[in-house]
Amino acid sequence: MRKLIVELLGDLGYRVLEAEDGPSGLAVLQSDQQVDLLITDVGLPGLNGRQIADAARPKRPGLKVLFMTGYAENALPAHDFLTQDMELITKPFPMDVLAQRLGKIMTR
Template sequence: MVEDEPVVRKLIVELLGDLGYRVLEADDGPSGLAILQSDQRVDLLITDVGLPGLNGRQIADAARPARPGLKVLFMTGYAENAMPSNDYLAQGMDLITKPFPMDVLAQRLRKIMAR
């Protein structure tokens, strides 16, 4: 979980814990990438799109050579049609727009993890 807003990060980490997931968290892009480049088990990267240091897509792209099957859920406060480009999402990547209800996030996570 990579999110620079502490309140948002805390809420999502709590939800993930309640859903039975073990969560590793980072507050910026370089810290998130360091986790992904470690030997920690990571099944899903949840990351804000706009982060200090590295943005969410840069983190995912840098992690994928070592973790080719990494599933990614981007979060953004921008409308989906305001993303940097039409090809922002590659295979295995999804997007959710903030703010979102926690039950919607939980449903999306179940769907992503079931793939």
């Protein structure tokens, strides 16, 4: 799935930084690389997507985050899982729906 999303983002004109796991992604977010949006799965082994986003916020307070999950939205741990600048998309989703959601997030 990650490879498909990376390809789609490239086709849409986005520059993509890809990480194979949570710790690698967090290292990118804690670097001086420009990052406008974090796209991550909620349920990652080790560091989950929310932990990555929370750990990145001190350095990147306005970071936009798109979480992906295979769970229904109402099955998330708590009603306050999403905070400012965070959105959720439930898998499976059509790539055009992801493209539309990205456009909406990036124009905010």
